[in-house]
Amino acid sequence: MERSEIFDIAHQRHPIAAPVAPERLRELIGWLSPSDGARAVDLGCGEGEWLQHLLLDHPGITGVGIDHMLPTTGARRSAERGLSDRVRWIETDAPAWSDGEFDVVLCVGASHAFGGLADMLGAVRRHLRPGGQALVGDSIWESTPSASALAALEVSADAYPDLAGLVRAFHEHGFEPSFGHVSTLAEWDDYQFSWTGSLVDWAVRRAPTTEDRSQALAAARENRDAWLSGARRELGFATFALHDVAAGPTGVTVARTP
Template identity: 85%
Template structure:
């Protein structure tokens, strides 16, 4: 199985692609205020739920979703919601793709595409028009990570900041948070157990070959074990609505 197929199946029941509940996603999107005719881009859009919720909340906005492994389910849900004429899905590298400046830039859970939070904020800044808004979400440490957490995730201790470090990085790039959400343990459990569970369900009921079944089960077990054996209660996730304050837009 291709990696994109595994991720598509894993997110079947949790298409948000981050440990954020649907009501929290809508609350975060509700803090964005694009004017009619605004353009939005979602960098590393995955299943496209963040961008679609933005378009549903703001009927005068159009959007572009960028991901190097774009699942077919994103376009399908776009059709079901009547958004097909307002969104384009483009399979491309979000780190190098460029189509000018946007009024709103979304990037949630996709910092791996840019090489970390600092580079992600730089990419958001590059693609945001002066005075625009952004919504950025990324992993954080809830405290000093243990050796078991680092081993389970296979990352160094400086892979993620703590919450205060996240805010410092945001401000260093000329942004100011207007609203933020730190994912709860329940949101994390829902996300991780749904991720693994969707793969198990597909492997047992729908896998066309024994090899596909084995690959799906292996991916489910690996992800679940990493969460339960080390990352749980240590790996966090924060999402912020950001305003560009580096540019004085009052004049």
């Protein structure tokens, strides 16, 4: 099975590709205020739920969703919601893609595609017009990570910042948070068990071949084991609405404090 197919199946019951509940997604999107005619881009859009809800809230704007492996469900949902004429889905590597500046830049759970948090925030800034808004979500450590958490996730302790470190990174890139949400344990469990459960359900009930069944079950077990054997209660996730404060009210860049 292709990774994109596994990703698509795993998110069937949780199309928000992050440990964020639907009501929290709507709350976060509500902090964005693009004007009619604005353009939005979602870097590493996955299923495209963040971008689609932004478009639903603001009928006068258009959007572009970028991902190197686009699931088919994103385009299907956008058609069902009547958004097909206002959104483009482009399957390409987000770090290499460019189409000018956007009024809103979304990037939730996709820092790995850019090589880490700093490079992701740099990409958000490159795509954002002066004075625009961004919505960024990324992993954090809830506390100093244990050896079991590092082993389960196969990362080093400096792979993610803590919450204060994430906010400092925003400031270093000229952003000021206007609102933030730290995912709860319930949101994490719902996301993780929906992810593995969707794969198990598909493998047992609908897999067309024995090989597909085995691959889907293996992916579910690997993800579940990593979550339960170390990541749970230690790996966190935070999402922030950000204002560009590296530009003055007229879009003129102002000096940053060292």
